[in-house]
Amino acid sequence: MIYAMCFILFLIGLYGATCKKNIVKIILGLVVMEYAVNLFLVLQGWRKNGQAPILDGRTNLEEFAARAVDPVPQALVLTSIVIGLGILSLMVAIAIRLYERYGTFDVTEMKRLKG
Amino acid sequence: MNQNKQPGMSLIVQTVARWLKGFIFLYGVYIIFYGHLSPGGGFAGGVIVASTFVLLTLAFGKERSLGKLGKLLASELDSLGALMFLLIAVLGIAWGRIFFLNFIEKAVPTGNFKLFSAGIIPLCNVAIGIKVAASLFMIFIILAVIRVQEVKGRRRLVTTEKRRKE
Amino acid sequence: MNDIIYLVALPLAMAFFIPMIGRKVRWLPDVLANATTLVLLILAGQTVGREGVYALGGWAAPLGIVLVLDSLSSLLLLIINLVSFMATLFSVDYLEKLYTSKLRYYSLFLLMVAGMNGTVLTGDFFNLFVFLEIASIASYALVGFGCEADELEASFKYLVIGSIASTFVLLAVALLYGRLATLNMAHVAWLLQQNGFDRVTTFAFVLLLVGFLVKGALIPFHAWLPDAHPSAPAPISAMLSGVLIKAIGIYVLIRLTYNVFGITPMLSALFTSIGVISMMIGVLLALGQWDFKRLLAYHSISQMGYVVLGIGLGTPLGLLGGLFHLLNHSLFKSLLFLDSGSVEYETGTRELEKMGNLSQKMPVTAGSTLVASLSISGIPPFNGFWSKLVIILAAVQAGRAGLAVWAVIGSILTLASFSKIQRYAFFGQGKDFEPGKWALYQEVPLLMRIPLLVLSTLCLAGGLILWGGLNGFWGPVVEVLLGGPADYIGSILGR
Incomplete structure (x- = not known):
């Protein structure tokens, strides 16, 4: 159920990124899409009443394995958030530059290129 | 806003920011150094450290925060953090012929003064923290300073310093 | 095995080191960048003929992150680092004149x-x-490097399409991890062989396929390429067309389909049909272009069609042809883009109509463009002829003579569009030719000529590369793919 909602969020983002005309809305669509995937990824490791996956000398390993959440998706999500941040700041910088050149955020008015 | 008298926000914001900036900075450093023992680490801590400077920029205007951490220095720190991280990874080859080898002895954190218990991981966290703090601050300051403005009928990118003069 | 990590670590370190130190001394960035790419080329040359698995941090295969070196990887490493060395050599003078901010x-x-x-x-x-994201983000920024309106527009378009593709890839990785609880490619292959596909893994595979088809710019996913590649500075166009679409597009497709998920007849049919469509539509669109670099960009799509056609045939001969064409395309297409860069360097334009009679003023540029044009059109004895010959023979051998006919037609149309470049730019005159400007043109500086000459020589030596290395070099490369998932799993996990 919750995975389906992630997927719906993903599709909303995809719609925003592909069908909207305003650059800011396109950027927001991409961000929503990316965060839907991040949410999905971090939910992979989620466990009800789980504990933080940190080992110390006193931990009982069997109990730990039964209760701890999976740390790998958390590491992956952190990495993909950082990558998303990089893309987002690059996109915003390009959007500012485009606004400077064209005086609008509307992509239908930017058509110097044909392809 | 009252640009003529004083850049930045109202007195209340400035006072609160003045009190809090040290604590926020310290909390960021704490998160960085405790990253291997508790949730947190280089990225989260670096973001908090960068937010100190963002807060200073919002409260006092960018002159104040650029005075503390110049743009050139920030970009140098940015590169330095990344190079430190790589250096730690390459040192693994020097020690044990394996890239990213955890070559410092690992200990279980018991008792006092055993903070650095996970080998190279705290060092990596510090490197990442420096990198993230510097680059986030740079992104913020660059996007905050630049404005698109009509100058004699043509749109130009101007930094806020130039705008004030005109 | 320690040297393969330097292939990643060294450029990464220099990427951060150059802006730190290069502010003070003017000539230092050029020297450092060229030294780095030269060292990388030497390192890549040393990987030929070796195989191995390198576990990062000492954590072995299914749990840790591994780097895998085999013949296919070392072929791609050679291509990437050769073209990047040529591009940095070319950049020294080119950037000095046309762009700022070398750091x-x-x-x-x-x-x-x-x-x-x-x-x-x-x-x-x-x-x-x-x-993939490191390479992509750097390329988005480089496409918009000039900050002119059309460059920014191309960059934004590329960025949006590219990040959607990357998000697809990330979603696929998340699905695979959720299903199989592993991220190691060989381990995924092993689990799929044990348990078979189900709906989730199939969906993940389709997402990966779409993501990398977009990155490889094959029709119908090509929309960003004809804008992005011409907008970049010429050495970057050479990198993007010459290696980027191959390294992060075609290579990953080949690796995933042949070595991880396993090739099926349906996938083969998909690849051959996408190959033929890209080949034909790419070349037909290229015929109508009047912008030098844009014409070349459409040809990239078309030539990638040949590669995918050869790969999709799946026979040893087809794979050999496809991979050899991959190498050849990176040589002649980067040469052509560098040529367009030196034409732009002198004339300041990319419009074919405004050029004319350049062969009298720029003999090296004209000569190398001629070599590259003959190569890309498949005229003997240049390298393009050999790889297209192998692909056509493979198609006939596989009983698909129809595909061979399409490949020949594509080649003829390629020749037609390149004779247009020769006719207008080098040996004849365009409509808007200006004799006054033409009198001032001269040959480009020495550092820009060296890459042109080296790449032309390699194009000429194409047949030698094929026949000389047939058993020693190309044999293992094809075997890596023919071995399928089983060999790949065996070499990494030892099962």
Whole structure:
């Protein structure tokens, strides 16, 4: 159920990124899409009443394995958030530059290129 | 806003920011150094450290925060953090012929003064923290300073310093 | 095995080191960047003929992140680092005249090289995504490097389409991890062989396929390429067309279909049909272009069609032809883009109509363009002829003579569009030819001529590369793919 909602969020983002005309809305669509995937990824490791996956000398390993959440998706999500941040700041910088050149955020008015 | 008298926000914001900036900075450093023992680490801590400077920029205007951490220095720190991280990874080859080898002895954190218990991981966290703090601050300051403005009928990118003069 | 990690670590380190130190001394960035790419080329040359698995941090295969070196990877490493060395040599004078901010340029350039080297070496799905993104983000920024209106527009378009593709890849990785609880590519292959596909893994595979078809710019996913490649500075166009679409597009497709998920007849049919469509539509669109670099960009799509056609045939001969064409395309297409760069350097334009009679003023540029044009059109004895011959023979051998006919037609149309370049730019005159300007043109500086000459020589020696290395070099490369998932799993996990 919750995975389906992630997927719906993903599709909303995809719609925003592909069908909207305003650059800011396109950027927001991409961000929503990316965060839907991040949410999905971090939910992979989620466990009800789980504990933080940190080992110390006193931990009982069997109990730990039964209760701890999976740390790998958390590491992956952190990495993909950082990558998303990089893309987002690059996109915003390009959007500012485009606004400077064209005086609008509307992509239908930017058509110097044909392809 | 009252640009003529004083850049930045109202007195209340400035006072609160003045009190809090040290604590926020310290909390960021704490998160960085405790990253291997508790949730947190280089990225989260670096973001908090960068937010100190963002807060200073919002409260006092960018002159104040650029005075503390110049743009050139920030970009140098940015590169330095990344190079430190790589250096730690390459040192693994020097020690044990394996890239990213955890070559410092690992200990279980018991008792006092055993903070650095996970080998190279705290060092990596510090490197990442420096990198993230510097680059986030740079992104913020660059996007905050630049404005698109009509100058004699043509749109130009101007930094806020130039705008004030005109 | 320690040297393969330097293929990633060295460009990464220099990408951060150059902007730190290069502010003070003017000539230092050029020297450092060229030295880096030269060292990388030597390192890549040393990987030929070796195989191995490198576990990062000492954590072995299914759990840790591994770098995998085999013959296919070392072929791609050679291509990437050869073209990047040529491009940095060319950049020294080219950037001096046409662009500012060399520091940032070299920094982004080396980041892109690091990303591509990592992509072809990695044996881990998430690592693949990270390296893919490093290379992609650097290329988005480099496409918009000039900050003119159309460059920014192309960059934004590329960025949006590219990030959607990357998000697809990330979603696929998340699905695979959720289903199989592993990220190692060989381990995924092993689990799929044990348990078979189900709906989730099939969906993940389709997402990966779409993501990398977009990155490889095959029709119908090509929309960003004809804008992005011409807008970049010429050495970057050479990198993007010459290696980027191969390293983060075609290579990953080949690796995933042949070595991880396993090739099926349906996939073969998909690849051959996409190959033929890209080949024909790409070349037909190229015929109508009047912008030098845009014409070349459409040809990239078309030539990638040949590669995918050869790969899709799946026979040893087809694979050999496809991979050899991959190498050849990177040689002649980067040469053509560098030529267009030197024409732009002198004339300041990319419009074919405004050029004329350049062969009298720029003999080296004209000569190397001629070599590259003959190569790309498949005229003997240049390298393009041999690889197209092998692909056509493979198609006939596989009983698909129809495909061979399409390949021949595509080749003829390629020749037609390149004779247009020769006719207008080098040996004749365009409509808007200006004799006054023409009198001032001269040959480009020495550092820009060297890459042109080297790449032309390699294009001429194409037949030698094929026949000389048939057993020693190409044999193992094809075997890596023919071995399928079983060999790949065996070499990494030892099962």
